[in-house]
Amino acid sequence: MTLAHSLYGRLLAWLALPLLTLGALLLLQAWLEARATADRAYDRLLDASSLAIAEQVQWQDGRLWLDLPPAALEMLAGDAQERVFYSLVDQQGRHITGNAKLPAITDTHDTDDAPLFYRDITWQELRLRLGIRQSHLEGWRSKERFEVRVAHTREGRVALRLELLRGNLAGILGMGALAIATLLMAVRGALKPLTRLRKAIRTRDPRTLAPLELELPRELAELREALNDLLARMRRVRANQERFIGDASHQLRTPLAGISARAELALRQTQPEQWHTALEAIHAAGERSARLAMQLLSLTRLDNPEQRPELTPLDLNDCVRQAVRAHWVACHQAGVDLGADCSASPVLVAASDWQLQEALTNLIDNSRRYGARRITLGVLSHPPRLFIEDDGPGISAEQRLAVLRPFHSGRDDGEGSGLGLAIVDGIAHKHGARLSLSEGEAGRGLRVELDFPETAS
Template sequence: MWQKSLSPQNLSDDEKLALKKAPSLRFRFIVSGVIVICVIAGIAINLIFDYSRQLADLSYDRLLRSALLQMDENIALIDNQVSVDIPWSAFATLAQADEDRVFYKVESREQGFITGYDNLDSQPPKRPVLDQMQFYNQSYSNELVRFAWLERHLTNPESAQTVRIILGQTRLSREKMASSITQRAVEVVVLIALVAIALIMIGSHLVLRPLHRIEWALEERVKGDLTPITINTPKETHHLKVAINHFMARLQKNLEQLENYTADAAHQLRTPLASLKALAENARDNTSPEKHHQALENIVRQCDYLSQTVTLLLNQAVVSHRLQTHRLEPMDLLLPITASCREHAVPALHQGVRLSYECSLQEAWVLGDGFSIQQMMQNLIENAVRYSSHQKQQQTDVIVRVQALEKIYRIQVIDYGDGIAEEEKERVFERFYRARYDIAGSGVGLSMVKDILDHHHAQIDILDTQPKGTTFQVDIDKLRFFGGRI
C-alpha cells in the first residue's frame, strides 16, 4: 500500500529535510487568523478606552452641571451689586466623588472678581456663548481638571451685568470609573479573542480535512491505480481534485503510450532480427562463394532496414515526448518543410523519383513544434517516394506544395503511384496497418503523422491525384497577429 511507503519513518533523509523545511498551511492559517483577531481586539480595546472616558465624563458632567446650576440660581443683582450665596447642596452634589477636589470662581465683567479662586483664569476652547454651558479639560494647580463654564446676563430695572461662573473638578473619580469599565470590557474582549483563536485552531483542522481526505484516498490505492478520485470534496478543493484527476489521466495516457511504444519496438525489431539471424545462418552454411556473397549482401540490406527501423522508433519516442512536454510556439512552417525536402531529394532521386518543392511564400507563421512537423513531413515524403518508386512505366514525380488560404496554410504531398482505395483511406492511419506488404514499411509512420497533426489541431485529408496517385493534404491554422502581438 502507498500508505506504508509514505509514512514518516519510511521517508528518505532528503524527503524528511524537505518536509521539515516545507511551509505549513495550517500554521499560516492560524497565524493569519490570530493576527486578524489581535488587530480587531486592539481596535476594540482602543474604542472601549475612548468610550469609557466619554461615559465617565457624561456621568460626572451631569453632577457638575447640577452643581453649577445650583450656584447660578443663587446669584442675584442687588443694589447694582452681584450677590452670591453658594448653597451647601452644590458642593454636596460634587462630594459624591470624594477623592476629587473642587475649584470655582464667580466674576462679572463690570464688577470683576466676586468669590472663589482668584487665580482661576480658565477660558473654554470654543468661543463663549451666553447662556450656553461648556465642558472642557484644562490643567490647573498641576492637575488635569474638568471645568464647566457658564456666562449669562443679570438685569434689574436700574442696571445690568454679565456674570461668569467657572466650576472645576479633578478627574480622579472619572479616571477610576473609566479604568473599571475598560478593565471589564478588555477582559471580555480577551476572552472572546481566546475563544476565537481556539475556534480557528479547530476550524483549521476542519478546513484542511478535505486535503487529508484526498491524501488518504491516494495513499490507500494500490500501485498502478490511476483511476479518477471520486470522493466528494468542497468547492475550494474541487479544482485540486480535478487537476489531480487530469494529471493522472495524462500519466495514464503516457503509460499507455509507453506500453504501445514498447510493443511497437518489439513488433518492429522482432521480424528484422529473426530475418537477420536466418540470413547469417544461411551465410554460415553456404560454401559457394557466389551464394556466400549474396547472403552477405542480404545481411547488409537487412541491417540497413533494421537501422531505419531503429531510427524511426527513436524519432517516434522523441516526438511522443515532445508532444507531452513542449508547448506550441510561433514558428515558420516553411523551415521544417524545406529541410525535409532537401534531406530527401537525393535519396528519392536514387530511387528514380523526382522530388519537387512548390511554394511562393516567404514565410508562414503557425503555432507548432518544428521537430515534430519535420518528422511529419519526412514520413509523408518517404511514404510518397516509396510508393512512387515502384511505378516503372508511369510518371515518378513527388510534389510538395505549400499554399496560403484565408485562414490556413495548406500543405500537399502529391504522388503518382497506384493510389489508395476508398475503403482503405480511413485505415491507413491505424498503427501497424499496411495496404501492401510487397513494399517495405513499418505501418507506424502515418499513425505518428496523425498524432502530430491532432496535437497541432490540424486536419489531414487523403485525395486522389489525377490521373492516378494519392495526395495527402494538410490544413493548419495561421498564426494571428494583433498590433504586433500574437
C-alpha cells in the same frame, strides 16, 4: 513550510485580519465610552456643587455674600485627592469670594442660553475641568446676577476612566479569546477534508491509476474530479504506451530474428557465394531494423505531449528543394524520378524545419518502397500547401483513414513498418496543418497534401 506559505496560515491571516480590526474598534469604542461616562459622572458632580454654592449666595449690606457649605466642595474631592477651586463673580466680572480667581470663559456664544456649561482649561500649569453656573438672586429686594465657577483637577476622572476601561477590556479580551479559539477550530475543521484527500493520495499505490473515491465538500469535490480526469488521461496514455511497446517489440522482433537466423544459416555454409547471399540478406534486414528504430523514435517524440516544436517562419520551397537534394541519389539508384514543382514566390509557414524534413523523408520513402517510378514534391501558395504525388499503386479510399494508425501497413510483404504516414499525421497535428490523402493525376498513384494555416510574413 512556514505558516505564511500554507493554506492554513493564509486562512488564519485573512480571517484574523477583520477580527483584529473589529477588536481594535471595540477597544476604541470602550475607551470613548469610558471617557464619556467618567465625564458625565464628574460633570454632574460639578453641576451639583455649583448649584449648592449658588443656593447659598445672598445679598447683604449692599453686596453679594456667600456662606459656603463644606459639602459643596467635598463632593468633588474623592479618593484621588483632587484639588477643588471655586469663585463667586458678580455681573460686572468682579471677584467676590472664593479660594481661587478662576478665569472667565469668553467663547460662550453657543451656550448663552444654558445655565451651566463646562470647559477643559489649563490654569497655573494645572489641567482643570471648569464648570460655570450663571444665576441670580431669588429675593424680592434684588435680582442681582452672578456666576459660580467651580473647577477641579482630573485625577478622579482619569482613575474612573481606567477603571471603566479595565472592566470593558476584560469582557473584550474574553470575547476575543473565544473568537480566536472558535476561529482556530473552524479553520482546522474546514481543512480536515483537504487533509483526508492528501492522506488518500499519499497512501495510494503509485502503480495504480484508479479514480479517487472519497466523500468531499463541493469545492474539494471539483478538485477530486480534476484529479480523476488527470488519472483517466494517464490511464489512456499508459494504455497507448503499452500498446505501442507491444507493437514495437513485435515489429522489431521479426527483423532481429531474421538477422539471427540468416547469420546462423550462414555459419553452417562453406561456400563464399552462400556467405555473400546471407550477408546481403542480413544487411537488408539491418537497414530495415535501423529505419524502423528511427521511425519509432520519431513517433515517440511526436507522441510526447510535453514536447512543443519551436516554430519559425520557413519557406516551403526551400524545404522541398532540401528534401530533393537529400534523397535524389537514393531515388536515382532505385530508378525513381524525383522532382520538384516549387512556387514562383516564397510560401512562408510557421514550422519546425527538422519535422518537415522528417515528414518529407517518410513520404518519399513510402512512395519509393511501394513501387512508385515517379515522385513529385510541390508547393502551392493559397492556402500554403505542401504536396507529394507519385504514380504508385495508391491507397484505396477505404484504407486511407486506417493507414494513419501506427503499424498499419498497406501490404503484407514485410517491407513496410506502417509508421510513415502515422509520423506525417503527427507532424501535421503539431503544426496545426490538415493531412489529406487522395488519388494522383489521372486517377493513378497517391497524392498527399499538408494544408498549413495562413502565416504572416
